[in-house]
Amino acid sequence: MKILLVEDDLDLGNGIRVALVDQGMDVTWVRRLDDAARALESGACDLVLLDLGLPDGDGIALLARLRRERRVLPALILSARDALDDRLRGLDGGADDYLVKPFALAELLSRVRALARRSYGIEGESIELRGLSLHEPTRRVRVHGTQVELSRSEFELLSHLLKRADRVVPRRVLEEHVLPGGQSNDSNTLEVHISNLRRKIGEGYVRTVRGIGYVIDQAEAPASERP
Amino acid sequence: MIASAAAWRARLRRWARPTLLRRLLFAQALVLVLLWSLAVALFLAEASGDDLYEAHAAHQAVLAVAQNLADQPARQYDTLHAFDLALREGYGAKNDPAAAPGILVRQAGRLIYKSDGVPAELRNTRIGSAETMLVQGRRWRFVTRQSAVSDTRVTLVMPGGGWQLWLTFNSRGYYLLPLMISIPFLLLPAWLSIRLALRPWRQVGGEIAARGPRDLKPLSFAPKHEELRPLVDSINAMMRRLRESAAREQSFIADAAHEMRTPIAAMRINIEALLARDRLTERQNELLSSALSSSDRAERLIGQLLLLMRSDTEACVLPAETLAFDVLVQDRLAALAHLARARGVELELAAETGVSISGERESLMSMLDNLINNATKYSPMGSTVTVGLRRAAGQAVLTVADRGRGIVPALRDRVFDRFFREPDQTQTGSGLGLAIVKSVIEKHGGRIELEDHADGSPGLLVTVQLPLAGPGTSA
Numbered sequence: 001m002k003i004l005l006v007e008d009d010l011d012l013g014n015g016i017r018v019a020l021v022d023q024g025m026d027v028t029w030v031r032r033l034d035d036a037a038r039a040l041e042s043g044a045c046d047l048v049l050l051d052l053g054l055p056d057g058d059g060i061a062l063l064a065r066l067r068r069e070r071r072v073l074p075a076l077i078l079s080a081r082d083a084l085d086d087r088l089r090g091l092d093g094g095a096d097d098y099l100v101k102p103f104a105l106a107e108l109l110s111r112v113r114a115l116a117r118r119s120y121g122i123e124g125e126s127i128e129l130r131g132l133s134l135h136e137p138t139r140r141v142r143v144h145g146t147q148v149e150l151s152r153s154e155f156e157l158l159s160h161l162l163k164r165a166d167r168v169v170p171r172r173v174l175e176e177h178v179l180p181g182g183q184s185n186d187s188n189t190l191e192v193h194i195s196n197l198r199r200k201i202g203e204g205y206v207r208t209v210r211g212i213g214y215v216i217d218q219a220e221a222p223a224s225e226r227p
Numbered sequence: 228m229i230a231s232a233a234a235w236r237a238r239l240r241r242w243a244r245p246t247l248l249r250r251l252l253f254a255q256a257l258v259l260v261l262l263w264s265l266a267v268a269l270f271l272a273e274a275s276g277d278d279l280y281e282a283h284a285a286h287q288a289v290l291a292v293a294q295n296l297a298d299q300p301a302r303q304y305d306t307l308h309a310f311d312l313a314l315r316e317g318y319g320a321k322n323d324p325a326a327a328p329g330i331l332v333r334q335a336g337r338l339i340y341k342s343d344g345v346p347a348e349l350r351n352t353r354i355g356s357a358e359t360m361l362v363q364g365r366r367w368r369f370v371t372r373q374s375a376v377s378d379t380r381v382t383l384v385m386p387g388g389g390w391q392l393w394l395t396f397n398s399r400g401y402y403l404l405p406l407m408i409s410i411p412f413l414l415l416p417a418w419l420s421i422r423l424a425l426r427p428w429r430q431v432g433g434e435i436a437a438r439g440p441r442d443l444k445p446l447s448f449a450p451k452h453e454e455l456r457p458l459v460d461s462i463n464a465m466m467r468r469l470r471e472s473a474a475r476e477q478s479f480i481a482d483a484a485h486e487m488r489t490p491i492a493a494m495r496i497n498i499e500a501l502l503a504r505d506r507l508t509e510r511q512n513e514l515l516s517s518a519l520s521s522s523d524r525a526e527r528l529i530g531q532l533l534l535l536m537r538s539d540t541e542a543c544v545l546p547a548e549t550l551a552f553d554v555l556v557q558d559r560l561a562a563l564a565h566l567a568r569a570r571g572v573e574l575e576l577a578a579e580t581g582v583s584i585s586g587e588r589e590s591l592m593s594m595l596d597n598l599i600n601n602a603t604k605y606s607p608m609g610s611t612v613t614v615g616l617r618r619a620a621g622q623a624v625l626t627v628a629d630r631g632r633g634i635v636p637a638l639r640d641r642v643f644d645r646f647f648r649e650p651d652q653t654q655t656g657s658g659l660g661l662a663i664v665k666s667v668i669e670k671h672g673g674r675i676e677l678e679d680h681a682d683g684s685p686g687l688l689v690t691v692q693l694p695l696a697g698p699g700t701s702a
Contacts, residue, residue: 101488102496102526168564172554209574
């Protein structure tokens, strides 16, 4: 995976670079906005990690430029600003995710992988997770190689959860944005869809967090927790 | 009984409190009394002055009557009496000898006429000069003149000087009565008009009193009056300065956050990159892990400190909004579930829907984060933190129940103090989490309680009550 890292702080930039390289990723590290633009022109990359406050401008400008050029490139903002307004500004500006400094390496890796999975989905590749594979363009889902037929709602639910693996997606989000008809669904509809989905793809993927939402874990659940 | 006595005392105290209105009325009444007293004093001085000397014509007239009718005593008496009455009437005191001049007429040493009430003993030692004498407990002033052609002497008597006159004057209510009549007539309209005139003033006061301690918006009431405008203008200017300083402080906090977080992030990622390599000895691993946990602590401390500072200034700047608290709770729990799971703790929520409160989103988020982080931190592995949200008596009631070892009752108040940490603490923490929680809850007009579980099982039950948003907003 080729990653463009735009971060002006020397210690932080180098730390992230080394950590990602150690994970087998290909990292190009630049410290200025114009260097970042040049790097984007010269070579393809799969993902941008972007600091917002750069010496020659705001990282949002780079996102705006990508959008103008209609390039589909997942971007993860790394920022020390954690106010809601800052997050919204970043996400509205075209970023796919927002991570507040300081962050744990595990968190960074998890977000990077999730974004990479999403971009594969967009570009026609499958999202793979523990024997489960989902191909967005053809809407095909396989479990350990066997194709399963999912309804539209079930497919949307699975796709939404899979792209955000390891993150608990609140029930409200699933009800409002994934199921047809929005919030007007009565509270059981979501459970029914999830239970159908589980029946089709097998237990052990979609985990319930009671009253809160659902999550698909990247790592397999400990044996003791399996239903 | 006791309560009503207390109520009366309170009412009395309220009445005793000085007011400008009362001050104005008192001043007006005082000036009125002073002016009236002055006028009376002047009048009395005039009346009791040396008009005995000035009443020359009266003397002459009496002398003439007494002389000319000396041979007809009956007519002489009648005429003198008529004159006497006329004189008294002239002084406006027909029937009171003590308030009006009187006359004594002597011919050849014999008293031939005496005004009513005037003692016969009054006799001047010298002709033509005023003398004062105390007779029958009263003071009398009198002057005697003698006819140039006969032995007729006329004594003009004035009742005893100024003081006597004053007493008489008073006893007839001439002093008090006008005051008692005029003061209500003058003061009641004054009271009404002052109250009316001060209404804009009360409006300003009312608006200032009605707003919360953190509402720094300019006053909406813009008085047209010359006297009030400087006051309102300077209050608004002060509000603006406070608002600006809060905004400055907030942007300083944001900058400080940025400056401090970047080096900590760098420290952390470098340690973690090193830890992720598998060529480390156990000793190196241990040292790096404790460096990582220190960086963790510094990170949390700074984060909490900034939150606390921000929650102190933010409420002045950010307006409260009506927000769906159940949705916020669900979102925050979803965001924190991963971290809880990493600690081996499950989160669970049982929430009523449509619970709306009025508040400031970010500070409520930090309150929830702190409560839930605390609960997961002190929970044993494999346990569940149960969060509940329900409506009760106009309040949104949030409960967070964990299965940790709880907090001993003696420390339950102190854990809200800044930097207070429970002794024999095994978990790391900033000591600011609950201080933030408390500050946020207080700002939203709510309260928090720490309790044991009702069934006596180990763990802590945190109950937070926040006022529901006004009726109609919770659909």
